Amino acid sequence: DSFEEQYYPSTCLVMEAGVRVLRRKDEPFNKLPFGRLFPRQKLFRNIRNIKTCAIVSSAGSLAGSKLGRFIDTHDIVMRFNHAPTEGHEVDVGSKTTIRVVNSQVVTKPEFDFTRAPIFRNVTIAAWDPGKYNGTLEDWLTSADYDLFTNYEIYRRRYPKSRAFLIDPHSVWRLWQSLQMFAGNRAIRRNPPSSGFIGLALLLPHCPQVDFVEYVPSTRLNGRCHYYSKEMNSACTFGSWHPLAAEKLMALDMNMAEDDDMSVFQFGILRIRRPDKL
Template sequence: MWSKRARLVSFYTFVILVLVFFSVHFLFGRNRFQVTFRHKKVAIAVTRAKYMPLSKHDLLCELKNRVWFKTLPSTEGPFKALNYSQLEPKDTLYQLHHDGFKTCAAVMNSAAILGSNLGEEIDSHDAVMRFNSAPLSEQYKADIGAKTTLRLMNSQLLANPSYNFFTDPIYRNITMIVWDPAAYTGDMQEWYENPDANFFSSYEKRRKMFPQENLYITDPRFYWELWDVLQENTEAMIHPNPPSSGFQGIAIMLSLCNQLDVYEFLPSERISVKCHYYEKWNLNPACTLGWWHDLRAEKYFVLRMNLGTKDDVTKKGKLECYTMSNTSHKRAQTFDFYSVSSTSLHSC
């Protein structure tokens, strides 16, 4: 007969295994966006065969060759019928920033940036991307800076009046990009009729109020292409949900900038259980570790492209990516991408 202690150990082991099973079932079986895990590398990883990670250069080339930022397809489905082409900004994102930028910063909303005194360094970049509703008040200026060139936002900001999208000055005189989770298959009619957040009416209202403003909607196929590259280059299966705003923003900026510095995507030694630098009581480690988005996989992916120093990562929370050798990007249907190794340029 088993001892009482052995029976307890067996019972708790069984409970843990059941919880793990249902957790995995929830994360991967509850496939809300009908994602298809179809790629060879994922199949190899699942069978625990040898996984061969790409080099820094090849990983960057995967992004450059396969992930192209796209705005709303106004000539397709419901958007054509609704004449969205007349609502969209006159210039595409790449026409607007046709020469690209020499140096860029992508500044995450992590509370780990508090106390960094990185504001002046961040503002010294030619372009700065910020995310969602991150404020720029004087109390944070020393740590996060004040410059904003682009802001990537999820659709909740347009759909929820509490974010004051129509009145807050942080949403004025900049380039803005909004995204909303849609199905992996990319059915535009279904997405328009049932968006994750009902933001289309707010977009239409905003475009009519400020027709000269540069406000873009992301084509869902962009972030699913990005998700494909992420899952193919992650040894384990990842959550079947779109990539985070931060990861999407990094991919966008890599296509616009010669050098991209990413701040607090990978947390520094100032890591905090507080979610965002502008919140007092939102204590949630999922903001760093991930739950809905697979932040674990995203952070490791970006770390693998890092060309900066270990001290920059740990002390500043800063990652460096060098992406192009030319300063004129010539945004047409096709163009050349480059990345930089520690000693020389390599074409993709």
Template sequence: LVCFSKKVRYTQSAKYYFMEGYPGTPSNSLYLPQFIPLKMHCKSCALVTSSGHLLGSRQGDSIDQAECVIRMNDAPTRGYGKDVGNKTSLRVIAHSSIQRILRNRNELLNMSHGAVFIFWGPSSYMRRDGKGLVYNNLQLMNQILPQLKVYMISRHKMLQFDDLFKRETGKDRKISNTWLSTGWFTMTIALELCDRINVYGMVPPDFCRDPNHLSVPYHYYEPLGPDECTMYISHERGRKGSHHRFITEKRVFENWARTFNIHFFQPDWKPEPLSANHPEEKALA
């Protein structure tokens, strides 16, 4: 993970790190390279989940104090600023959310104020031969709003994400019918990007085992949507078709927080020290 998260190029004359594996969309300028790599670095980051745990939290001011605020998919800030903040520096977006992003472009794109957008998806969706659905939409987005900072995760980088999941969990993503979640991509990108990460709205991995756990909506902006723990458990237990392994991923994040500068708020928690009875967790960490 150390090699993965720090695999960046840096020049003393530059203010930010060049992050490998995140090419930009083709530039419209004749004087710029066609694929400009992402160049970014933050001393402190607020990684804001889309969890219903943020409702009523009043964490907005704390979130906006971070140098960089990272959000996922089409999670809005308008109308929720007191709880989730108003600032957005980076938004990590799944291929399945791109149409919602385009439909809500007045809020999520036009009002981005210099935010960076990183899109991820299967390699077939990122093809540059006219058949890549996501890539075609990103080109259209670049033409309509050329000032946007739009990037994608390269095929090679996607394979690195798969390999990291296998090393950290012992599970092959494809064999186990697993789709890595946007949260997985976002946390790992944050480790490349940020010196300190404050995560808002992420529960510990055993949270849903407690029969008295607080019931909240999966998305704070969909109060009538599915229950968060119901979603986590159904995906974790699912064997037919592809599923996210939300709880497995959170166990990995818990391990990473023992090594890296990651802190959890709303709910507030920190990983317990590892005991001698769990050597396998030590190996993962």
């Protein structure tokens, strides 16, 4: 085993899942008109200049955190679904580089994916799990939510946009990494949350990732989201997604100097990419 694999096994396991966006050259999209909708650009510009990244979970306990300024110092800021910054800048910052969105958000009319300003002028990485052992052809006809229609509308409306689809096979590989980490404790066969998918997607592009309020801090307040009043602890500890296993694995990846202080007091998990240690 390499040095990294010996000392940072969970970070390596997450990297090995190879979570990625679909490209034009990928089978079967290289033979389908649909594949020509994929942007030619890379996921991020100037990847060599990326030094630090922040991932902002949507957790209710971000409310009152005053972490906005800290979040905005990062070169890349990742957010999820329709989580707003407007009105919450003090706690969550105002910079957004990329949004990871699930297929419900792309599909359901209330989110207005193809028009809402929140999905404009940022990189989009949309995902849908499809069937566990399904081919990509199957996925095109049997996604959990048909994200393809609105993706096409969006890409035609904004041809310069950086809007990508996440390879569903890579989502299930990440689930397998989670299962490897969990060992003999079986995790449910549902895909990881957008948060964990986002971490796996970002890590190969970023030497240092600060994941904010993912592992719950002492601010824990029972709220589902920082942007709504709904009380629901399942948002934090999991019901459908294997969220508890994800968070244990993420905590195992933590490299912050004074780790308890950083994670539980400030709500910041610091993860370093193994090759840059």
